[in-house]
Amino acid sequence: MSQSRNRRPTIVDVAERAGVSKSTAARALTASTNITEETRDRVVKAAAAVGYERNHLAVGMRSGRSGMLGLVIPDIANPFWSDVARGAQDRAARAGMSLLVFSSDWDPQVEATHLQTLRRARVDGAIINPVSDSFDDLDRFGLPCVFIGSSAERFPDVSSVGSDISQAVRLGLDLLVAKGHPAPALILGPKSRLARARFLRAVHEHCVERDVDPAIMAIEDGEYTVDGGREAMRRLLARPRVGHLAVFAANDMMALGAMMAVRETGLDCPRDVSIVGFDGIPSGEFAWPGLTTVAKPGRDIGERAVEGLFDEIEHKPEHRRIYMPCRLIERGSLADLSVHNPMRIAGAGRV
Amino acid sequence: MSQSRNRRPTIVDVAERAGVSKSTAARALTASTNITEETRDRVVKAAAAVGYERNHLAVGMRSGRSGMLGLVIPDIANPFWSDVARGAQDRAARAGMSLLVFSSDWDPQVEATHLQTLRRARVDGAIINPVSDSFDDLDRFGLPCVFIGSSAERFPDVSSVGSDISQAVRLGLDLLVAKGHPAPALILGPKSRLARARFLRAVHEHCVERDVDPAIMAIEDGEYTVDGGREAMRRLLARPRVGHLAVFAANDMMALGAMMAVRETGLDCPRDVSIVGFDGIPSGEFAWPGLTTVAKPGRDIGERAVEGLFDEIEHKPEHRRIYMPCRLIERGSLADLSVHNPMRIAGAGRV
DNA sequence: TCTCTTGGCGGGAACGTTACCACGAATATC
């Protein structure tokens, strides 16, 4: 009588079956204090018997903790961001929390909508790659919040997790120098993007350390896409030059586009042109030649963002900015022109 | 007094400010009946003034609808599945619903845990790529549910959305035949996988229609990975053969691995070996030569799955099985050996 | 034996929302 067939069992169903009050049933199923081992056992058995599953909506309402986290990224279908999502999801699941995932498509309007949905869903916190330059909603957002990605830089009073661009650029440039390309050309993103400035600053720092004038490096801009990279590379190839051309692209998609442009021009990578990318997307592995690149630790960034969010939710310490180290992936797109390379004599450079 | 600073405003805060009862406030903010335009206006203004956001936890508890959907896939970082997730998320968002995303990593144990989390979260329904062969939890799952992927085939009494393998195989085989490869070799998945049988059956059907004996096609098995494809291709190349070798791989990763094996053996694709893949992952575009493949409509599958789930939630009609058509992506990995191809004389085959 | 403490348990309120019902006023119908 107490439990109709099509209703999901509640804690009172469990209590009735175990012959205790719902308070006692709740205690048995949660706290470990003030309860006889024998009573607890009876309740647990009753819960299993009726197929009881705790209603997290009710728990969330009562406790003010929904047990859910929000993740707002530009595009879950983008390999880098899906990697971030995977890391975040894993870390959240390990803590018994669920992840609400949204794609903003780099559209501030869409982003605002998703943030509102997050607030309504009463998530306990959110991880956001902010697309809107202003992010007016921030003050209104009113939830524990961690930013990810380079655009997070704009908001000094919010904790953030990103990749260590400076270290990444150093990694790429060191390799280029070691392989005999002391002043590679640069393919960068649009001037409006903050990431571009960050990248360029890191390059300059590296240059002054080596006592080389940054001005001698050729620079072309483009959108962070395959086509953007292709166009930029075409312009680079159209410039007068002597000998081998080395390129450091600020994004793997652009690097892949650049590689296409090289091939379309009838040249060969890495024989005539060397290319180093930045991101570490899977496609780089299957390109030919394989794309040498500096890989961002997407998954780790996702994990650390969740951990940072936990801090934010629980202790509210000082806001922190975390930069995750990137790592080099050497494949075939970079020719070794260094003096110590025996291959150099044969003029091959093929890897 | 009514609204302390650190509490989020509720509907009674709105009601007090608008000078109405909370019932009226609720009506103004939801139903469009039995309310004066003037009153509604006052309430809406009051809601905006106090920064009211409807609490979906409470709504869900009261209405029995949480407004959330669950998605359980093997790996959100896998390009195909992240595409599915993107489609599902878009469609859900369009209906004002949120998506809880989980990765099972092909582990039945992990899957079971996620399903339990979904039930506890009181999602209104779930989209699942079932990994466990038995899926004992299905009867216990007790939620509206749509399966996706070829493994869904095992469960006749659950609605499912997948790609039309039969049509996809036909597409690939038709192209191979048209380009002068009447009996390509096949690289398939492990014998234990249902998808393998489905693929092979479709090939056989196509063969009988063309009056060719399927037995003349060489077959190699492997895991659905790059290495699996590489090994399979090595074995294929080790077999005695005359002239050009054409291969139809049941998975893009395997196809990419096969392409590597070809290169590692000192042969050239597509001059010596033609390769056609199946999936349509982005990496295929950047490989060299570009991978000709049959693309599964991942995003569409995600969208349709959500739509099917809506049907399941609302009307509960008959269970349905939906097969989404795949589409051909022609790139450079398939040589044209047909009699009508002028290039054939030159012996190039390069695209 | 009486009081005091302790541990186990039940009753009730509260979280924020919406559905249902009742009430009064205004309009429509005869």
Added chain:
DNA sequence: GATATTCGTGGTAACGTTCCCGCCAAGAGA
């Protein structure tokens, strides 16, 4: 002009959970 209908509004219960408080019994100490 009396009754029926409609419309706008307010009060209240309920969704399922947990927390606080009070109660009772059992044991300890005087």
